[in-house]
Amino acid sequence: MSIGIVLIGVAVILVLYLVGMYNGFVILRTRIQEALSGIDVQLKRRADLIPNLVETVKGYAKHEKEVFENVTKARASMMSAGSLNEKAEANNQLSGALKSLFAVAEAYPDLKANTNFQDLQRQLEDTEDKVAFSRQFYNSNVLEYNNKIQMVPDSIIAGMFGFKIAEFFAATEEEKKKVDVKF
Amino acid sequence: MTIYSQISSNKQKTFFIFALFIILLSGFFYIIGLYYGNASSYLLIGLFISSCTSVISYYFSDQIVLFSVGAKPADKERHFNFYTAGENIAIAAGLPMPKLYVIPDSAPNAFATGRDPKHAVVCVTEGLLTMMDRAELEGVVAHELSHVKNYDMLVMTVVSVLVGTVSLISDWILRSMWWGGGRNDDDNGGNRNPLIFIFLLIALIIAPLTATLIQLAISRKREYLADADAALLTRRPKELAAALEKIAGYPIGMKTATTATAHLFISNPFKKNKKGNWFISLFSTHPPIEERIQILRTM
Numbered sequence: 468m469s470i471g472i473v474l475i476g477v478a479v480i481l482v483l484y485l486v487g488m489y490n491g492f493v494i495l496r497t498r499i500q501e502a503l504s505g506i507d508v509q510l511k512r513r514a515d516l517i518p519n520l521v522e523t524v525k526g527y528a529k530h531e532k533e534v535f536e537n538v539t540k541a542r543a544s545m546m547s548a549g550s551l552n553e554k555a556e557a558n559n560q561l562s563g564a565l566k567s568l569f570a571v572a573e574a575y576p577d578l579k580a581n582t583n584f585q586d587l588q589r590q591l592e593d594t595e596d597k598v599a600f601s602r603q604f605y606n607s608n609v610l611e612y613n614n615k616i617q618m619v620p621d622s623i624i625a626g627m628f629g630f631k632i633a634e635f636f637a638a639t640e641e642e643k644k645k646v647d648v649k650f
Numbered sequence: 651m652t653i654y655s656q657i658s659s660n661k662q663k664t665f666f667i668f669a670l671f672i673i674l675l676s677g678f679f680y681i682i683g684l685y686y687g688n689a690s691s692y693l694l695i696g697l698f699i700s701s702c703t704s705v706i707s708y709y710f711s712d713q714i715v716l717f718s719v720g721a722k723p724a725d726k727e728r729h730f731n732f733y734t735a736g737e738n739i740a741i742a743a744g745l746p747m748p749k750l751y752v753i754p755d756s757a758p759n760a761f762a763t764g765r766d767p768k769h770a771v772v773c774v775t776e777g778l779l780t781m782m783d784r785a786e787l788e789g790v791v792a793h794e795l796s797h798v799k800n801y802d803m804l805v806m807t808v809v810s811v812l813v814g815t816v817s818l819i820s821d822w823i824l825r826s827m828w829w830g831g832g833r834n835d836d837d838n839g840g841n842r843n844p845l846i847f848i849f850l851l852i853a854l855i856i857a858p859l860t861a862t863l864i865q866l867a868i869s870r871k872r873e874y875l876a877d878a879d880a881a882l883l884t885r886r887p888k889e890l891a892a893a894l895e896k897i898a899g900y901p902i903g904m905k906t907a908t909t910a911t912a913h914l915f916i917s918n919p920f921k922k923n924k925k926g927n928w929f930i931s932l933f934s935t936h937p938p939i940e941e942r943i944q945i946l947r948t949m
Contacts, residue, residue: 502744600742
């Protein structure tokens with residue numbers, strides 16, 4: 468009789484433990500999705516600023532067609548990117564194209580003095596920072612989740628219910644160099 | 651210590667501080683009541699005042715502090731770097747966007763307030779905004795937001811309102827005794843016991859002292875922790891070190907800071923060479939800034 472009660476008790480505790488573990492995975496996974504949509508918001512903001520920028524620069528530097536094309540193309544591929552890798556890739560491409568656009572702008576003093584241009588440049592730089600920060604937040608969430616679902620005994624439950632390892636959002640080579648925090 | 655144990659220890663501390671505050675202040679009123687021969691009603695007054703102050707300081711301490719330092723809301727156009735730094739660090743920490751305020755003071759300094767991340771406020775001086783570049787500003791904002799995330803600000807802001815209240819009350823009582831002392835002599839001279847009077851004096855000294863000790867007990871280690879968190883958020887500890895160096899190197903203290911709010915700031919708002927604040931130098935609320943800079947540099 469009393470052994471039966473103990474067994475039932477153990478079983479209940481075990482089930483509760485497993486439910487808690489499962490819910491923990493779900494919470495972490497939802498956080499990753501949230502963080503990912505945070506990145507998307509910033510990428511979208513970035514994309515939205517670009518047509519305006521191209522128009523402004525065109526007003527001063529009509530002949531730099533190739534630069535405009537590159538920027539527009541990179542923007543289009545970022546808008547259509549589906550997977551995480553594609554997004555990261557397109558975002559890096561856009562950064563490169565914008566860099567050459569701003570390099571071109573250096574040669575046009577009138578353009579550089581244009582307040583509209585200055586404001587756009589400021590906002591683009593800011594959005595770039597925001598992309599970087601939201602990616603960092605995303606990656607730290609992925610790290611926590613991946614660590615958790617790979618450790619025993621969590622890994623067994625994670626495997627049973629199909630929790631898969633999440634992908635990191637890759638940074639550009641240049642940005643990787645900036646990270647020099649050691650603990 | 652993990653972040654979660656830091657949070658729960660801060661919440662416990664806040665509760666403990668409220669309890670201590672209510673007991674201390676009520677006891678203080680009780681002693682005054684003994685002096686006037688009406689102990690129980692004074693005790694009730696003490697209980698009432700201290701509970702009200704506790705409730706008010708929990709819900710409104712952020713607004714009280716912002717008001718007391720004369721802070722104004724930041725404007726996205728005028729304070730673009732500050733505003734976007736606030737947005738960015740909130741993104742990096744996964745916190746809601748804090749409310750941002752600017753103090754019109756040319757001494758560089760910053761503090762945060764708010765009882766939880768949803769009510770977070772980050773406040774900087776105009777001097778800080780003119781002296782710092784973007785990365786340094788981000789470091790400072792990250793330090794402040796880390797305080798909010800760890801619930802340091804709950805404890806610290808509540809304490810600053812409570813300390814302010816204690817010093818107000820002791821001030822008020824000292825004054826009323828000073829002026830009212832002669833008048834009462836004839837009425838109840840028999841009740842006057844020199845021993846009670848000594849008790850009263852001790853209470854008058856001990857109350858503000860204890861309050862300041864609370865202030866001291868709270869501040870130092872969490873500054874190191876917030877520095878480390880900030881470095882993790884921005885990934886640029888050197889810039890925060892540079893920012894701290896600039897703040898420490900500025901020769902003039904802040905105009906609007908008081909004993910009650912000093913511990914809120916990223917760096918002690920009173921400078922060593924400022925005369926008349928011997929009390930502050932007795933109780934240093936901040937770890938030496940040189941040490942913090944050095945730790946950040948080796949990260």
